[in-house]
Amino acid sequence: MDFLFVSDHLALDFAATLSWRTTCPIDLLAEPADLAAWAVQAGLTDRPGRVSRSALDRARLLREAVYRTAVAAERGADAAVTDVRLIRECAGGPQVTVALRALGEVERHGGVNEVLATLATRAGELFGGDDRHLVRLCAGAECTRLFLDRSRAGSRRWCDKLSCGSRANATAYRRRKATMLSSGAAPTGPYDT
Numbered sequence: 001m002d003f004l005f006v007s008d009h010l011a012l013d014f015a016a017t018l019s020w021r022t023t024c025p026i027d028l029l030a031e032p033a034d035l036a037a038w039a040v041q042a043g044l045t046d047r048p049g050r051v052s053r054s055a056l057d058r059a060r061l062l063r064e065a066v067y068r069t070a071v072a073a074e075r076g077a078d079a080a081v082t083d084v085r086l087i088r089e090c091a092g093g094p095q096v097t098v099a100l101r102a103l104g105e106v107e108r109h110g111g112v113n114e115v116l117a118t119l120a121t122r123a124g125e126l127f128g129g130d131d132r133h134l135v136r137l138c139a140g141a142e143c144t145r146l147f148l149d150r151s152r153a154g155s156r157r158w159c160d161k162l163s164c165g166s167r168a169n170a171t172a173y174r175r176r177k178a179t180m181l182s183s184g185a186a187p188t189g190p191y192d193t
Contacts, residue, residue: 003041006160008148011123015067021144032056039115045096049111062090066123070146073132090120140164
């Protein structure tokens with residue numbers, strides 16, 4: 001499985017491993033091997049080792065705490081004390097180790113516990129710093145992905161313009177075209193046919 005990394009922050013991409021939360025939830029971390037694959041694709045570790053079912057359960061608990069805390073940040077609300085405590089506790093463990101191999105080449109060492117500690121640390125840095133004010137919820141009708149809006153105007157609306165943004169633009173185009181056709185208006189350009 002290929003995972004999508006478009007949130008501009010690894011903790012938010014991790015929270016998005018449960019997609020379409022409000023309509024048709026899909027858990028992208030269905031099996032322990034999925035967590036191992038996500039950690040490698042995220043660039044957190046080169047070899048996460050064997051992931052147990054209990055480690056997957058811990059990862060899901062962390063993921064949900066990160067998601068709820070991100071939603072609170074997006075709304076300008078207080079985060080739940082239990083979520084903050086869980087993120088802090090997870091961050092207390094040993095982190096993934098990064099070692100230089102050669103110019104432009106590193107090795108990342110750490111199993112699932114180190115991966116979760118590193119994710120929790122990054123989440124803590126996000127929610128404890130000024131970037132928490134940049135957290136946004138995708139404007140896609142059914143999308144529940146959170147992302148950082150680093151656009152100059154602070155007006156980014158979609159998690160990914162190629163998926164949610166493109167769908168929204170196509171829907172708006174079809175709506176305009178249907179309105180034109182039902183009103184009897186003639187197409188105005190070569191691409192309106």
